[in-house]
Amino acid sequence: MVLDGLADKASKILAENWLGHFTIPSPSLYPHQWSWDSAFTAIGNTHYDVSRSIVEIEHLFDAQWKNGMVPHIVFNEKATSYFPSPTFYDSQKSSDAPRHVKTSGMTQPSVHAIAAYHIYQNHPDQKEAKEFLKRIFPKLEKFHEYLMTVRDPERMGAITVMHPWESGMDNSPIWDEALKRLVVSDIPEYQRKDLINVSDPSQRPDHATYDRFIFLLLTMKKHDYNHIDMYDDYPFKIKSSTSTSLLYASNNFMLKIADIIDEDKTRILDWQSRIKKNFDKTFCPNLPKDPLYYDYDLIAEEHILKQTVGSITPIYSGIPSKEHADRIVNMLGDSKFCGTSCHVQMVPSTSLHEKEYTPQLYWRGPVWINVNWLIWRGLQNYGYKEKAEQIKEGVIELVKEHGFYEYYDATTGEGYGAQNFSWTAALLIDMIKDLGVGTSS
Ligand code: 9WN
Numbered sequence: 001m002v003l004d005g006l007a008d009k010a011s012k013i014l015a016e017n018w019l020g021h022f023t024i025p026s027p028s029l030y031p032h033q034w035s036w037d038s039a040f041t042a043i044g045n046t047h048y049d050v051s052r053s054i055v056e057i058e059h060l061f062d063a064q065w066k067n068g069m070v071p072h073i074v075f076n077e078k079a080t081s082y083f084p085s086p087t088f089y090d091s092q093k094s095s096d097a098p099r100h101v102k103t104s105g106m107t108q109p110s111v112h113a114i115a116a117y118h119i120y121q122n123h124p125d126q127k128e129a130k131e132f133l134k135r136i137f138p139k140l141e142k143f144h145e146y147l148m149t150v151r152d153p154e155r156m157g158a159i160t161v162m163h164p165w166e167s168g169m170d171n172s173p174i175w176d177e178a179l180k181r182l183v184v185s186d187i188p189e190y191q192r193k194d195l196i197n198v199s200d201p202s203q204r205p206d207h208a209t210y211d212r213f214i215f216l217l218l219t220m221k222k223h224d225y226n227h228i229d230m231y232d233d234y235p236f237k238i239k240s241s242t243s244t245s246l247l248y249a250s251n252n253f254m255l256k257i258a259d260i261i262d263e264d265k266t267r268i269l270d271w272q273s274r275i276k277k278n279f280d281k282t283f284c285p286n287l288p289k290d291p292l293y294y295d296y297d298l299i300a301e302e303h304i305l306k307q308t309v310g311s312i313t314p315i316y317s318g319i320p321s322k323e324h325a326d327r328i329v330n331m332l333g334d335s336k337f338c339g340t341s342c343h344v345q346m347v348p349s350t351s352l353h354e355k356e357y358t359p360q361l362y363w364r365g366p367v368w369i370n371v372n373w374l375i376w377r378g379l380q381n382y383g384y385k386e387k388a389e390q391i392k393e394g395v396i397e398l399v400k401e402h403g404f405y406e407y408y409d410a411t412t413g414e415g416y417g418a419q420n421f422s423w424t425a426a427l428l429i430d431m432i433k434d435l436g437v438g439t440s441s
Contacts, residue, residue: 003396038060041423069107109167158239172350174295216235359409399428
């Protein structure tokens with residue numbers, strides 16, 4: 001069958017990007033292990049080589065910090081084609097950083113419990129799968145505890161991202177105002193490598209934005225990556241609806257895992273009630289008029305009213321009521337979310353009606369496969385079969401017609417950014433196989 005052939009092609013890309021202990025997101029642009037990429041890739045690999053998924057997740061958690069943080073990059077010492085380098089980060093200034101491996105000094109969304117559960121479900125040997133769950137459960141719990149404490153000292157049940165890179169949606173217009181407000185100083189000269197490793201550099205973040213990314217990194221470094229000590233005076237603190245709802249979804253998978261391996265659920269249940277109780281209050285300021293979710297800027301003390309894919313992703317978590325989900329799904333029919341006006345009916349990274357919308361620019365318009373995979377599963381969970389199917393068909397069409405790209409122009413389908421991109425391949429496989437593992441509630 002054509003689709004099986006496409007899935008096989010995807011699995012070859014995953015095999016090519018596999019370095020023995022982890023999968024690089026792409027050969028050209030991203031030569032290290034990235035945190036949320038690894039989880040998405042592990043999900044796809046469960047259909048072809050589940051042992052690789054286990055090694056991938058365990059390699060990432062082997063670099064977990066003593067305080068529980070899972071770093072967003074685990075460096076491949078042999079690779080020199082990415083900036084910022086391990087030396088630039090110098091994250092071992094923190095006594096929490098591991099000594100046997102170099103990592104970045106920040107984190108990314110917690111989607112690894114989702115991958116762990118997929119590994120269990122798709123594993124042919126349940127005994128081996130349970131052994132893996134027993135090894136990984138305490139590490140996952142420690143990571144989630146880190147997020148619920150260090151990244152939520154206000155106890156709002158909402159995760160603070162302290163750098164756009166921590167959101168995984170780095171160049172989204174969500175961050176624009178908060179980045180503009182930064183008083184940037186003392187940045188040494190640095191050489192970006194992303195611009196030479198991508199076919200069209202104009203699709204990457206501009207220099208002013210990159211300076212701000214580097215300034216925030218250096219601010220963390222100045223404080224030895226001690227996010228507790230720096231928190232009060234830190235200049236960029238955003239409560240993220242996507243990171244928070246993904247933690248909630250992951251916690252739901254943790255509850256399922258706890259049942260399988262007979263672990264205590266008390267703490268997880270407590271986190272869940274804190275997140276759920278506050279979620280709409282924190283992220284949905286214009287209910288009942290507007291059902292979309294918006295991040296909250298702790299420093300400006302206001303919501304960031306940009307309509308992006310982050311306004312929709314919480315549908316994966318199961319937090320919205322059915323009535324609330326109905327209203328979100330109705331909005332997906334609108335042209336601003338590619339309801340009718342685009343090449344494929346998938347959710348673009350930024351609404352077509354926002355002034356920042358740019359069809360080719362990194363997180364500012366193009367369609368990304370990972371967030372659409374989350375929305376696809378979320379739609380399935382609520383029973384919106386037809387809309388879910390449109391997204392799946394969109395992903396298949398994009399890959400079939402244009403290749404395995406990092407992101408795609410929503411209006412033409414053209415692929416941009418890195419080629420042979422791992423999570424595009426992995427999540428396409430999962431959508432084609434569609435074993436229905438993604439139900440988080
Ligand atoms: C910075 C690896 C990562 C993804 C992110 C994506 C991009 C890095 C970059 O690539 O971010 O972490 O250099 O642009 O935005 O989601 O994890 O694929």
